[in-house]
Amino acid sequence: MRRSWQVAEVSAVRAETARARTLRLRFPDMVAGVPGQHVDLRLTADDGYQAVRSYSVAAWVPPRELELTVEELDDGEVSPFLVDVLAVGDQLEVRGPVGGWFTWTPDRAGPLQLIAGGSGVVPLMAMLRSHSEARSAVPARLLYSVRSPDHVFYRGELDVIGQEDPQVVIDIAYSREAPDGRPVGRLTHEAVTASCFPPEDEPVIYICGSTGFVEAVAAWLVDDGHDADRIRTERYGG
Amino acid sequence: MDSTGQHPLDQDHLDGNALAGALDQFVSDLTSAECMCAGCGSSGPLAAALLYTKAPGMVLRCPTCTAVLLCLTDQGDRQVLTLDGVRHLVIDKP
Numbered sequence: 001m002r003r004s005w006q007v008a009e010v011s012a013v014r015a016e017t018a019r020a021r022t023l024r025l026r027f028p029d030m031v032a033g034v035p036g037q038h039v040d041l042r043l044t045a046d047d048g049y050q051a052v053r054s055y056s057v058a059a060w061v062p063p064r065e066l067e068l069t070v071e072e073l074d075d076g077e078v079s080p081f082l083v084d085v086l087a088v089g090d091q092l093e094v095r096g097p098v099g100g101w102f103t104w105t106p107d108r109a110g111p112l113q114l115i116a117g118g119s120g121v122v123p124l125m126a127m128l129r130s131h132s133e134a135r136s137a138v139p140a141r142l143l144y145s146v147r148s149p150d151h152v153f154y155r156g157e158l159d160v161i162g163q164e165d166p167q168v169v170i171d172i173a174y175s176r177e178a179p180d181g182r183p184v185g186r187l188t189h190e191a192v193t194a195s196c197f198p199p200e201d202e203p204v205i206y207i208c209g210s211t212g213f214v215e216a217v218a219a220w221l222v223d224d225g226h227d228a229d230r231i232r233t234e235r236y237g238g
Numbered sequence: 239m240d241s242t243g244q245h246p247l248d249q250d251h252l253d254g255n256a257l258a259g260a261l262d263q264f265v266s267d268l269t270s271a272e273c274m275c276a277g278c279g280s281s282g283p284l285a286a287a288l289l290y291t292k293a294p295g296m297v298l299r300c301p302t303c304t305a306v307l308l309c310l311t312d313q314g315d316r317q318v319l320t321l322d323g324v325r326h327l328v329i330d331k332p
């Protein structure tokens with residue numbers, strides 16, 4: 001366990017959408033962790049002003065790398081820099097990976113229900129990747145709420161997992177604009193209920209996204225009879 | 239106390255997950271520790287409590303009764319962790 005800030009180098013970048021980018025970071029030493037964890041990034045301006053933000057780990061690339069996916073927010077202080085400015089070879093101060101509660105490993109019992117709003121898909125993708133790599137026999141579902149088809153992260157990989165892994169069902173819900181023949185509109189309680197494992201299956205549930213999204217979805221699931229102890233949440237703010 | 243509470247009056251908070259980096263320097267993943275609220279007696283992991291980061295320092299509130307559990311403030315080269323609202327923390331051995 002590392003207890004302080006260390007310097008990592010950007011070793012690769014990849015566009016996910018017009019406003020989101022995956023950053024691969026290379027650490028000076030081995031870096032390992034579990035799906036669901038995040039790192040803190042610290043940026044320092046020329047005048048010494050510092051800003052710290054948290055970003056979930058999307059993928060582990062042993063032995064020394066990991067990937068983050070950052071979405072640019074209008075008027076954001078840090079995210080536009082990470083998405084538009086940072087380049088391969090640049091250095092960043094990083095703390096972590098940290099977090100031990102909003103985590104999933106393939107030995108956890110019960111069907112796996114993942115629910116993402118927007119960039120909240122990032123830590124859930126790490127869980128899904130780990131589920132696939134382990135060839136887990138645990139049934140898993142991802143409900144992913146996005147604004148439009150152009151906002152979907154990891155599109156190609158999600159399609160492959162959804163088609164090839166019989167244990168995994170991927171359900172994308174579109175709030176502003178949908179492909180032909182798909183419904184459009186804000187995610188509703190009914191849609192969440194319909195897409196999720198029922199309470200009697202006793203799924204373990206992970207919800208991640210903006211604070212409003214997470215709290216609304218969690219409340220619906222408790223209403224539906226899911227045990228609050230089986231629901232884990234991560235609020236991104238907003 | 240659990241992670242599912244709805245707090246419609248404000249969206250201006252995160253949750254205790256985001257405290258993991260700042261607490262990591264004390265002990266490995268303290269955010270999984272079970273915290274009992276001194277105000278209302280409910281218990282749950284620190285990760286499931288509500289974290290306000292726009293106050294000076296970081297303020298963690300009980301998701302059941304919203305009482306302040308703990309505060310972590312930066313004072314130059316020292317940090318102050320106050321635990322006024324915490325009755326106890328149950329921490330797993332590594």
Ligand SMILES: Cc1cc2nc3c(=O)[nH]c(=O)nc-3n(C[C@H](O)[C@H](O)[C@H](O)COP(=O)(O)OP(=O)(O)OC[C@H]3O[C@@H](n4cnc5c(N)ncnc54)[C@H](O)[C@@H]3O)c2cc1C
Nearest residue numbers: 053054055056070071076077078079119122236237238256
């Ligand atoms: C544990 C954790 C993990 C996270 N992981 C990721 C991740 O994997 N990818 C990612 O892109 N972001 C992630 N975030 C969010 C990230 O930490 C920043 O909050 C985000 O990038 C905005 O930072 P900023 O400096 O650009 O915006 P700021 O300057 O901090 O804020 C700009 C404006 O946007 C609002 N805002 C802040 N956050 C959100 C939000 N999530 N949704 C809508 N409005 C918001 C603010 O209230 C403000 O009005 C995570 C947050 C946490 C707590």
Ligand SMILES: [Zn+2]
Nearest residue numbers: 275278300303
């Ligand atoms: Zn309380």
